[in-house]
Amino acid sequence: MSVNYNVLGLIFASMHDSYVSELTKQRTMGSIPFGGRYRLIDFPLSNMVNSSVSEVGVITKSNYGSLLDHLGSGRDWDLSRKKGGLHLLPPYSQTGGIYKGRLDALNNVWSFVEHSNAKYVIMANCDVITTIDFNPVLKQHMSSEADITLIYSKGIHDSEKNRCSTILEFDADNRLKDVLVDPQITGECNIWLEMFIISKDFLKKIVFDAASRNQSSFTRTILQGKKDEYNIMGYEHKEFFTRIDSVQNYYLANQLLLDTEKRNALFKKNMPVYTKIGDNGPVKYGLESNVKNSLIADGCIVEGTVENSILFRGVRVGKGTVIKNAVLLQGTKIGKNCSISSVITDKNVQISDEKVLTGSETYPLYIGKDGRI
């Protein structure tokens, strides 16, 4: 079957915005540019589309102008549909103001969920980047008769560097045994990818239950509070993933794409990552260009040297300029004879000729949107 009307996708587009406050100043988590030509929401959205889900609700919170602009009618994800399709869900709480936790948000958009004919709901955030087929997870969820199936990966949690990680522990029967939020430990553990599958009926029960008790956090109320009462199971995703929980980690996550193995795990031939089409020309390399180990998006014109860097759409690198270990977001224009290393430039930054900018790899220099140097 090419279209699965039995599953509804819900994406939380603004979860954990505050961890990357520089990048979310004028946007929200889901619309943060990533990997040369994408926005973070492209990954969960494409995962759903590639898993035959054709009805997706995007739950927004704040600063979502750029997200609306990016998603449009959902056409570029093939979600401009009569049956199903993409729905943007505004953030207002029934109790007034903006929603607090995941359960509060779900309570607010419940009429949308109720209206769907789907039997199951897949939920995902935008701050976890991975490529996953949800069909095997769905299959396991149904055959195990779990109330909730949490998707996790084995990975290194470092309490010094990571924030807001949820660490899961399962018993021998794959039932959830323990849930730790941001524990002071460092080492390999089961990191929740903030994705889960649940039946619509069960979701309704927990959402309404929580609302009546004024509870809003899914992690604390359900995962920690009800792990013994409910049948909560795990599904291990054994492929590459990365999380955006700080500006440094955002920088590193982009850099990870220079590793061919990781890049191939994220960009699979049979699971394309869809994004808004930019209609840019191909990359143009000048007479004296020298590019090594870099990811370059369409519309760039490179006349200088670029090493170990990610260049988003429409970046210009002038003659004699040397760029190293940089992440240059779309529309960045760098003049002639500059030296730029360990730098993140946000959208449309302009750096004039002869400038020298140096950050450190552990603490990259960030230049805000539309900055002029």
Place this chain on the structure above:
Amino acid sequence: MYTKKRVVAMLLAGGQGSRLYALTKNVAKPAVPYGGKYRLIDFPLSNCTNSGIDTVGVLTQYQPLVLNEYIGNGQPWDLDKMNGGVHVLPPYETQAGASWYEGTANAIYQNMRFIERYDPEYVVVLGGDHIYKMDYSKMVDFHIANNADCTISVIDVPKSEASRFGIMICDDQNQVIDFVEKPKEPKSTLASMGIYVFSWDKLKKYLIENEEDANAKRDRGETWSKDFGKDIITSMLRDKQRLFAYEFEGYWKDVGTLDSLWEANMDLLSPSVPLDLYDPSWKIYSRNNNMPPQYVGDNANIENSMISEGSEIDGTVDFSILFSGVTIEEGATVNYSIIMPGTVIKSGAVVEYAIVGSDSVIESGAKIGTSPENVENRDDWGIAVVGHNVTISENKVVEPKQIIGESI
């Protein structure tokens, strides 16, 4: 119910493109890749959209699969419209029988009903194998200002090349006095670009006349034709209709041959060629295939080239155009060449002065084409061509001018 459209464009997507041979075996000429991420038809379609023309008929009858799929509902060019939009118009069968398009004029004649539905005042007739950026609305304005029946866009070509084109002879008011197809001794250097604006009532009259005339000639066993330049324009001139030449200044290239296709691609790398693909106010749109950004490896050496999404480059690339999803392995060399989508150039292979079609594989040690400097007799030199879905095995050599359509 159709709303009136002041201007309707008819795009002659042409026939086989036999001079492009190996590249048009399974693909209509307008669907031939160009410029790293485009197909030829992207240029006239994008020009239509950018000129405010939203109703386009595409006339085609050769290998339509790729072209149909590519055009789809026209969404990449903003031509998916409730009223108008882009429509592929193949030949069809009627109660009177079925007939293939018997020339460019006949193709439009057979689709007069499509045009009439929009009740247009002007019909723009375009070709599908030219590379240029042009605002057709200015040409329509020129047509109206001159109270013309037909306006033909022309470009000033060097005298030495004029005999390759249809040449317009004009008076000082730009009115066309005479038209000669490929003259041995050209009296002017104004070459027809194959872009026409017609007042629809006039075009309709001449299409019907030409059809009846040609059919009568055929019945009498005489030679006949149903062609735009040869028949419609000539008849209109004979009848002293108002034909005007609209002089176009800018880049225009006919890509009817393998050599000109190669040159037109190389032109993109020349700073003196005024074809800007990076101008946000006049974008050339194309269907996107959702590939990640290109990755340039540690061993890559890229100079003066254009490379598109999804490519992985770890070899040497100089003065070349690489389409999406191309792989250039470490130790492979590509110079002055065009590599179409999905093709792999293996380590140790050398590709020079060549066009390699899509989804082909050039195995290690193979050598495709060579620089003109390496050829003693200049007449022996030419572009080497490898078709689509072709594998060139290890250490095989493809000589200059050679055209390879099947794996060797």
